[in-house]
Amino acid sequence: MTAAVSLRGIGKSYSGKDAASFAALHDVDLDIETNEFLVITGRSGCGKTTLLNVASGLATPTSGTVTVDGVDIWSISDAERSGLRNRTMGFVFQFPSLIPGLSLEQNVMLPLEFSGVEHEDGPQRARELLDLVGLGHRTEALPRELSAGQQQRVVVARALVNRPTLLLADEPSSDLDEETEDEIMQIFSRVHSEQRLTIAMVTHARNLIPFGTRHLEMGDGTVRADGADPGANGD
Numbered sequence: 001m002t003a004a005v006s007l008r009g010i011g012k013s014y015s016g017k018d019a020a021s022f023a024a025l026h027d028v029d030l031d032i033e034t035n036e037f038l039v040i041t042g043r044s045g046c047g048k049t050t051l052l053n054v055a056s057g058l059a060t061p062t063s064g065t066v067t068v069d070g071v072d073i074w075s076i077s078d079a080e081r082s083g084l085r086n087r088t089m090g091f092v093f094q095f096p097s098l099i100p101g102l103s104l105e106q107n108v109m110l111p112l113e114f115s116g117v118e119h120e121d122g123p124q125r126a127r128e129l130l131d132l133v134g135l136g137h138r139t140e141a142l143p144r145e146l147s148a149g150q151q152q153r154v155v156v157a158r159a160l161v162n163r164p165t166l167l168l169a170d171e172p173s174s175d176l177d178e179e180t181e182d183e184i185m186q187i188f189s190r191v192h193s194e195q196r197l198t199i200a201m202v203t204h205a206r207n208l209i210p211f212g213t214r215h216l217e218m219g220d221g222t223v224r225a226d227g228a229d230p231g232a233n234g235d
């Protein structure tokens with residue numbers, strides 16, 4: 001089976017003010033396998049966000065190849081790459097980023113508009129997804145009327161509206177209390193098992209490891225083999 005995303009020999013350097021460049025990633029070989037719920041943990045600054053950005057084509061690797069659904073994403077045009085990303089991926093970041101002036105339903109439908117395809121069933125799809133995250137009764141509410149945890153649930157609904165095959169999550173619950181974190185993780189588990197969605201989540205929170213079907217540890221800009229000694233990681 002083709003991996004959802006394959007990273008081979010990935011390096012990513014950021015150049016600093018002085019000529020020296022800093023390698024945020026080096027020698028990363030990683031497959032995000034179709035249908036898995038991969039949890040990657042590592043302390044703050046080890047390169048988790050950079051890894052997700054490279055895997056999704058948001059950031060250009062300095063070396064190596066990124067293959068999404070069998071396509072080398074840096075061999076295609078910018079437009080093709082963003083099209084591929086819109087069709088295949090949904091994103092959840094640490095801080096909920098909803099548009100303040102739009103209702104929850106309108107917020108959830110936004111990616112449909114960006115995808116440039118007519119979606120007559122948009123409002124219905126948005127309501128179904130808000131239902132899925134337990135907010136089906138709040139479709140007309142504005143983001144500011146919700147708690148941070150509820151807002152993050154709307155973000156999850158929005159991430160799913162294009163029917164992605166891969167959900168990428170960057171510290172999706174680290175700004176939330178434990179109970180709310182658990183709600184988000186239950187939703188992830190549900191969409192993973194019921195909709196066979198592939199999920200890759202990066203987090204410093206080792207307590208989230210059990211929610212995944214596979215765990216990898218990151219350290220010093222690289223991903224360690226499954227089951228390797230995690231060492232003294234964790235924030």
Ligand SMILES: Nc1ncnc2c1ncn2[C@@H]1O[C@H](COP(=O)(O)OP(=O)(O)O)[C@@H](O)[C@H]1O
Binds near residue numbers: 024043
């Ligand atoms: N745009 C950038 N320019 C320069 N350095 C960066 C940039 N983004 C991240 N870094 C550095 O790369 C390293 C990895 O960052 P990041 O991927 O954000 O780690 P994490 O998400 O695990 O906290 C850190 O040392 C960070 O300071």
Ligand SMILES: [Mg+2]
Binds near residue numbers: 049050170171
């Ligand atoms: Mg990060």
